[in-house]
Amino acid sequence: MKRIYAIEAWCVDCKRCEVACKTFHSKSRNTVKALKAEFPPPQNRIRVEGGRQLSIAVNCRHCAAPKCVEGCVSGAMTKDPVTGVVSTNPEKCVGCRTCVSMCPFGCVRIEETFPKAVAFKCDLCGDVLGQPGEPSCVTACPNNALIYIESEG
Template identity: 30%
Template sequence: MDNDRSASTAPVGNRREFIRGCLAAGGAALAAATTSRPAAARETYQRPPEALGLLYDATLCIGCKACVAACKRANDNPPEFSTVDKLWDTPLDTSGYTFNIIKMYRHGTMQTKDAEENGYAFMKTSCMHCADPSCVSACPVTAMTKDPTTGIVAYDADACVGCRYCVVACPFGIPKYQYDSPTGKIGKCELCRHRYQNGHYSACAEVCPTGATLYGRTSDLLAEAKRRLALKPGSLTIYPRGNLNGGPDQSYEGYVGNYKQHVYGETEYGGTQVLKLSAVDFEKVGMPYLSPKSSASTSETIQHTLYGGLLMPFAVLGAMTYVAKRNVSRAGEAPPEAPGGEGR
């Protein structure tokens, strides 16, 4: 019986010793890393001075989805069907082939636009082009990059290995994997950067009939957003359309909405280059409340601390090797005899 008990408890003891060894080695490595080469927590990156982006004003949106169709054409994306008849493009969310979509908030009788009670409202969903994007930080092969001048978060399909770390890292759930692609591509908005050389800009802003989506430098878009927030609800003002920083004047006179006094994207997640205004609570229209600090700055600090000089991997590997060798040595020893002779 004692021999059986010894045999059954040996693996438990080995596991405990293994865990203790790993923890001890990890603690030693962490102490060595933090004392020999302390990793200072980096600050959240800021938007480039000439960053380009969009201002989406939900109170001006009429839900026509012209922006969705224009985005599809500009990026040569196929339609996606959510109805049985498959008569037209009806995506329910962004995907590897739908980079921009208009969603709808509904409540009660839906009698009044932009009202939280018995009302409805629209919200545009697309890449936010974060100042400190987690997708760029998480990508191990620099398939995701942020332009130092325009700030556009771009994707290089040739560099991508299909790991989908960017999909997991994004707090807005924007990068989407094309699961039907044999090459494993990611799909996301890139602000139509491929159209700039021809004098065009983001297709969604080009076609928007009400100026609900406005293109331009993020600094100027932020100033325009704050101008609107300072106006009295119901008063008349001039709304620009298209490109805020160039092109023909397409402005028109319209009534000011009853805005929530906040520009979404000004500070969220360290700031984004796509800004939003709404008369309905942002969380209710699908925009998460995020701290002003990006998770990329925190995760990179932890990684650099633990893996600086490869101390942590080598320490853990050493602990595993030590425990494995000791277990092999013990396995070669003759088992103790049972009390009273040869046992059962």
């Protein structure tokens, strides 16, 4: 499957990927409206860690054998057998944080949002949620620090 890879050498800590991710996962898909007016506020699934000297965009690897799916107690976290995309169902999620503690990359977060705290993670967004496509963070990256390429597993 195609996955997003973060290249630390080229990450410039601008966090445009975070903004693009929030926009994509908003109701309006308009950056200004999404970030200024929407409730609950849209959550970014990708997160840039580090600072100006050294930074990297931390993002779900969509593992072949995902620990988060293994640990999920409510059946919210699933790996699509066809596309390979690991995604979470907010309606089933109970916010128990098992996925957070099991993810070896720190790529799942629980956010206190409306109506309840649920897990947020990359859904490898394309044009349709849960379906692979050119992810918006990759498009927004100014320096090819995020690349979307075919990989094994």
